[in-house]
Amino acid sequence: MSTPLEGRRIALIGNPNTGKTSLFNTLTGMRQRVGNYSGVTVEKKTGTWLLPNGHEVELIDLPGTYSLSAISLDERVAVDVITGHGMGEKEPDLVIVVVDVENLRRNLFLASQASELGVPIVIALNCWDVAEKKGLQIDCKLLEQRFGVPVVPTVAKRKSGTDGLAKAVEKAIETKPVMARPQWPEPVQKAIRTLKEEFITKRGEALREGELQRLIFDRKSAVCERLKTPPQEYQPIIDAVRDQLYKDGYQPDAAESTLRFRFLNPLLNDVLERQAAMKKRSTSESIDQLLLHKFWGLLVFVSMMYVVFQSVYTWAGPIMDLIEGVVGWVQGIASDALVATPMLQSLVADGIIGGVGAFLVFLPQILVLFFFISLLEASGYMARAAFLMDKLFQWCGLNGKSFVPLLTSFACAIPGIMATRTINDNKARLITILVAPLMSCSARLPVYLLLIGAFIEPQYGPNVAGATLFAMHFVGAFVAAPFAWVLNKTVNKGRKPTPFVMELPHYRVPQVKLVFYRMFESGKEFVVRAGTVIFAMTIIIWALLYFPRSETIESEITEQYIQEITGSENPEPTDIQWTPEAEAELSKRIDATYLEQSYMGRFGKFVQPVFAPAGYDWKITVGVLASFPAREIIISTLGITYALGGEVDEESDDLRSTLSNTKWESGPRKGEPVFNIPVALSIMVFFALCMQCGATLAVIAKELSWWWATGSFVALTSLAWIAAVIVYQVGMWLV
């Protein structure tokens, strides 16, 4: 028997907040794939829907849109996929329009637009339970009759109605029902005829009537970008048609909404029955009286954000420590097992296991943050948060939705950048991603603590030290504001921002299952997509710090050390007592020399002149370079270069006193201390602004592209260098 359903593709489309994604999750279960549409940052979700009869169909979850007028990228992607132009894949065999019962009219507008593109339609009336509770009754049979397509009531959360939906879909794939369309007035029909003649007959473009409508009704239609006809040729044709329509009494930009709603209104008569009169004020509005209040609303907002921030900043800490502990423990076991082969030992322990640890350590923060983000989004509060904060971000091209990602970035830019997915405006999302690394993340804290503890506190006391630490946290944000403004003015100048028209959806009780699902999805995606890159970077940096490893270094340093201790030119090996302290000291010195001789050490010495205007010697330069994969590495690198061992931390008195006592060995400032206040400040400012985080780069590359990742790396590094030089030079002039 033939299986007419195998290999079929079905697209899900609907307004935002209709429960479309919830329905998608219910239908596909865990059989989903998430990716990006090629070239754009719109999330692409596909999954497999196992129908009750055992057939499998491919389900595509399109971005939530109100219209197909292609003002935003989301809408454009939706049109492209429905017409079969998305990613070179064939068009879907059927489109399920997910309709929120409470906003029937507005939702059917989208269904009506979609049907013009010539695909069979099935309507899923979602949130049926809510409607029933509110006393809304919808006559499905009447709706089916009037629109000529199957209408199935569903409750996505409870799986109810999915069998009915499956049956309707199976049948509709065969019968290809066409939804009733508006009878356009003569001027519009004339415009369609003209375009048909010009583009299809004369120029052989493959366009459907629905696409011709888009060319007429949309001011700058995305369909244009697909035309083979050059712009200088097609633009006059479209302009002429729109001008004619205007002369005939239909303003082209307004014509579609006016005419389509005029067509829909009579068809919805008697379909909607309200058993009880709708309450004057909905529950959501009463909640909003409090949550959007000038004082109480802000108080609730601040408390909620405090909880979110604390959870990422502090509560994820113990789990991160645990991961680091386990990684360290595994490293220890591997080191012991491979002690006979030093290179393999270092590769496995520092490179491979260290590399796995380097991305695993971000996982707790990502999971915790996405738990809260899913809660906030599913409950409907996220839109309110954006509403409250929008004014603060308007002037630099961002909007209220940038708040949560940027706040999170103060804990860690990785989850922060991933959280920008909640921003629908692509330009705002791009700018938010690019400024997120400037927020002072927790990995910068050890650097600040070390330098403030070693230089600021002894000289100026704890108050100034505290103030400096506080100020350092805002250096990045202070620079980020004008940076965002400049980006908004320069980057993607041609691309208009998506209009910030946002629905405040009804509050809903989040579904626990979906909240956890989303949380694990984001964690998995991070590990799969960014984890591999972070791992690779760690291995590369490990190699640069390890090689070349000359055989003679160990014996040379040992000889030097024995000479130093015994004070004789030709000591006998028996002259020295090998106490554990002496052995440890020797091995630290050997490590320091290895680092100095490594590619990274040599490179640090080579580029030290670049950092000289900021007051850095070669050891600081190596520290800065070695910490490009992760900022906190500078502490252990400084520990190794100063022969204190890699285990020092920012509280280490050894490290602090060694830094204060280090003197220039050569050059114009020979004998002067390397570290003074301007140098310490200059290093801190450099760390505040520089993109020293391989994981952030990997995430930017995955969310945007490697092009953007490289660009932001270069931009932020230059910015950091300039600021560090200014701080040092001005500081030296003042001192």
Next chain:
Amino acid sequence: MRLNEIKKGGLFRVKNLNCCNDCVSRLMSMGLLPDQEIRLAHEAPLGDPIAVEFNGCHISVRLEDAAHVEVEPI
């Protein structure tokens, strides 16, 4: 009067929309058309944006965009 000037408590009717604005196009496809009744539901703490209610839904609009919608009190 314009949509950015409306006060809480009153009910208004849309008279005219400047459909050359992208936000207005979006509002129109959400069903905001001439003769539609509309009211102010909430104001953000900093005065901008505002949330308006029409057809039973609450939509957040920035003041600069709301200025493109002409309304009259009912």
